[in-house]
Amino acid sequence: MAVPEVVIIGGGFGGLFAARQLGNVPVNVTLIDRRNFHLFQALLYQVATGQLSPGNIAAPLRAILKRQRNTRVVLGKVTHIDVPGRRVHLEDGESLPYDTLIVAAGARHHYFGHPEWESVAPGLKTVEDATEIRRRILMAFEKAERTVDEEEKKRCLTFLVVGAGPTGVEMAGAISELARHTLARNFRRIDPARARVLLIEGADRVLPTYPDDLSAKAERSLKRLGVEVWKKSLVTNIQDGRVTIQKPDGVELLPSETIIWAAGVQASSLGKILAEATGAALDRAGRVAVQPDLTLPGHPEIIVIGDMAICQIDGKPLPGIAPVAMQQGAYAANLIRKRIRGEAMQPFKFRDRGMMATIGRAAAVGVVFGVRISGWFAWLAWLFIHLLFLIEFENRLLVLTQWAWNYFTRNRSARLITGDQQVTGAGY
Amino acid sequence: MAVPEVVIIGGGFGGLFAARQLGNVPVNVTLIDRRNFHLFQALLYQVATGQLSPGNIAAPLRAILKRQRNTRVVLGKVTHIDVPGRRVHLEDGESLPYDTLIVAAGARHHYFGHPEWESVAPGLKTVEDATEIRRRILMAFEKAERTVDEEEKKRCLTFLVVGAGPTGVEMAGAISELARHTLARNFRRIDPARARVLLIEGADRVLPTYPDDLSAKAERSLKRLGVEVWKKSLVTNIQDGRVTIQKPDGVELLPSETIIWAAGVQASSLGKILAEATGAALDRAGRVAVQPDLTLPGHPEIIVIGDMAICQIDGKPLPGIAPVAMQQGAYAANLIRKRIRGEAMQPFKFRDRGMMATIGRAAAVGVVFGVRISGWFAWLAWLFIHLLFLIEFENRLLVLTQWAWNYFTRNRSARLITGDQQVTGAGY
Numbered sequence A, B: 001m002a003v004p005e006v007v008i009i010g011g012g013f014g015g016l017f018a019a020r021q022l023g024n025v026p027v028n029v030t031l032i033d034r035r036n037f038h039l040f041q042a043l044l045y046q047v048a049t050g051q052l053s054p055g056n057i058a059a060p061l062r063a064i065l066k067r068q069r070n071t072r073v074v075l076g077k078v079t080h081i082d083v084p085g086r087r088v089h090l091e092d093g094e095s096l097p098y099d100t101l102i103v104a105a106g107a108r109h110h111y112f113g114h115p116e117w118e119s120v121a122p123g124l125k126t127v128e129d130a131t132e133i134r135r136r137i138l139m140a141f142e143k144a145e146r147t148v149d150e151e152e153k154k155r156c157l158t159f160l161v162v163g164a165g166p167t168g169v170e171m172a173g174a175i176s177e178l179a180r181h182t183l184a185r186n187f188r189r190i191d192p193a194r195a196r197v198l199l200i201e202g203a204d205r206v207l208p209t210y211p212d213d214l215s216a217k218a219e220r221s222l223k224r225l226g227v228e229v230w231k232k233s234l235v236t237n238i239q240d241g242r243v244t245i246q247k248p249d250g251v252e253l254l255p256s257e258t259i260i261w262a263a264g265v266q267a268s269s270l271g272k273i274l275a276e277a278t279g280a281a282l283d284r285a286g287r288v289a290v291q292p293d294l295t296l297p298g299h300p301e302i303i304v305i306g307d308m309a310i311c312q313i314d315g316k317p318l319p320g321i322a323p324v325a326m327q328q329g330a331y332a333a334n335l336i337r338k339r340i341r342g343e344a345m346q347p348f349k350f351r352d353r354g355m356m357a358t359i360g361r362a363a364a365v366g367v368v369f370g371v372r373i374s375g376w377f378a379w380l381a382w383l384f385i386h387l388l389f390l391i392e393f394e395n396r397l398l399v400l401t402q403w404a405w406n407y408f409t410r411n412r413s414a415r416l417i418t419g420d421q422q423v424t425g426a427g428y
Helices: A013-021 A041-048 A061-065 A127-146 A150-156 A166-182 A212-224 A270-278 A322-341 A375-389 A393-409 B013-021 B041-048 B061-065 B127-146 B150-156 B166-182 B212-224 B270-278 B322-341 B375-389 B393-409
Strands: A005-009 A028-033 A037-039 A058-060 A071-075 A078-082 A087-090 A095-097 A100-103 A107-109 A158-162 A196-200 A227-230 A234-239 A242-247 A250-255 A258-261 A265-267 A299-304 A354-358 A364-368 A371-374 B005-009 B028-033 B037-039 B058-060 B071-075 B078-082 B087-090 B095-097 B100-103 B107-109 B158-162 B196-200 B227-230 B234-239 B242-247 B250-255 B258-261 B265-267 B299-304 B354-358 B364-368 B371-374
Touching (some): A005 A013, A013 A028, A013 A061, A013 A322, A037 A061, A041 A127, A041 A166, A058 A061, A061 A071, A100 A270, A100 A322, A127 A150, A127 A258, A150 A158, A158 A166, A158 A250, A166 A196, A166 A212, A166 A227, A212 A227, A212 A364, A212 A371, A270 A299, A364 A375, A371 A375, A375 A393, A393 B393, B005 B013, B005 B095, B013 B061, B013 B100, B013 B322, B028 B061, B037 B061, B041 B127, B041 B166, B041 B375, B058 B061, B061 B071, B078 B270, B100 B270, B127 B150, B127 B258, B150 B250, B158 B166, B158 B250, B166 B196, B166 B212, B166 B354, B212 B227, B212 B371, B354 B375, B375 B393
Parallel strands (some): A005 A100, A028 A071, A100 A299, A158 A196, A196 A227, B005 B028, B005 B100, B100 B299, B158 B196, B196 B227
Antiparallel strands (some): A037 A058, A087 A095, A107 A265, A234 A242, A242 A250, A364 A371, B037 B058, B078 B087, B087 B095, B234 B242, B242 B250, B354 B364, B364 B371
């Protein structure tokens, strides 16, 4: 009998954990990704604010999987999934057959019907997103230093973060710290500490998926860092360097040079292909409704995990976070192993070990094993949990060194303005 | 009396050392650079081969100079120098007056009348150059893994480095190590160790500016690493993925996917502006001939240093290396200090402490204080000297950690393929 072919689309936490767990299962594994590295997206905001380098939070997929002889990595873009023919088609014309398919292609940010906002209000999902946002944040201070127009100076020093989920909260806190501490004495004409950092949230509290009291604590921490929190507020327009915000008490027009989008995500468009071919339901965010064993209805050979799957447990959908993806990846691998042995598998259960968000240099809020924690101790817990999430030991060592340095000096050496065509061309 | 204005163009080793030495001189200092960071170019090849992250070898200019109250940093591009009017003009229309001008705008690579080669054979001068070369090297292996055409596979696994100065030698060694050690077992269809790395040099030996015996030792080390060294060979054409090479025994047409240019440099075009305005001589590389005190003839208020200056000492021009730029920067600052005090200044003298090039993981050649060294000890010396050249202590700490890790594991975690428009667009 031929060795079963398992194809995994996506090398994020879901796909990578599935691949690693399949190392000693008698199957051939092909992991397809558009990038040659696994990326720890939850720390991208630290790249965007100059605390870490992209290399610190990424690890080459080939290096992670090189000792796994049954596994190969394919760098390529999936354009189509032929469900009846059981083949995955790549952009370069190649197609790969599968016996079991694990789809873990993740999500990108989403602009609720305003795709034109992407160029003015980038989101934070890729290394390039992060270095572009870093460029914009740092260039805003540079522009403010150069201009003599007071209105323009104010506009350049107004930073808007849209969406107060963990990414938005962490981003707003990090920008405010950058302005108030790291950049102190860096300029001669402006005081970076005068920068306004606004966090815009539609719900009535920050971190809406967290317990109420932690939301309140996070908001207090943000305010201590100098962040203005606008709740029950929606961005209704972005045009000509001005953002229109619908607040509970009216409409405000806010001139801002730097807008960062942390408001919504949209699952990979492969979800739509799967839904159309299998009849599985899609939610508004493009996520595919999966069965209790994470497969698609009538298609036990297709498993969808991570941010692409909408998995209801006790009537509540699981959040799009790394622990869910990791556990689903491991579950998918286990399901394949048990099938080969002819054993039955229990439905997927999420072991909720908690969730955490950090706010600036020494504060965090979170729930760990059901216990709510906040403040300095929570920040320390956040630190160590995030170090453990880094796939390679080398990165743990480097990130720990960098964090320790940043903590004691408040310096952030990775604040490079790179990638602008105007400066990267020929020399002077 | 008004405080004298000193304008410095360029934040490389020359400009930065001048600025730092002017910290306690009663002048106003303005340092202009197109980038917001100082970059240690000699280690760019390690970024290009995935050993270090860009942030490790760069330091924000504002952070370095923040405690120097008489100094401001201007992020901007100099478009013109008005020599009679003593003003520096920036691209955005601003112009800055000076009493003394220090020009340290450096050099870019140069294609000897073939500017069209730049896109196929990039050089290594900026962070973007390095990440682009990193992308090309890693993509070549990925392409080789994907193709079924044996000829194309061979073409993808042929790496050409043009020019065997220190950068070319270090680059060729690093690519060969990447292929032979770091990427071992990373692929399933190709053996990366089969990659050909060719180093093409016009002179009759590698490292032509080094003593003969060290050139021979460097060549032996390169061959041990698997690099093919072609001496007395010139690239005469690059077209359609093929490089034409004029060898002593005839012409060879070499299909190659990845070509790296380390052959020639061209000084900043500001040199031409200065030469035309002052009558100073320009050499073929666009460098300005300076007087023994580094000023221009008839213009004691203009000092040219570093890669832009051609400075003859005992009839021999100084090489374009960091120690020359650093010492010239310090000299320029001293000259300004002495002028203010009404004191005379001796002509510039270069204290030659040596030169070094590293070849792979544990070999180097060099001359230190007149003593020729090679092998493992030279490599260790290279390591520590280069650590000292890093401007910020933080970077020294991180680079040392990273190097130690790389040495013991042969891993290179920073080998990310980034910046390609095709992969950085919308998600799957």
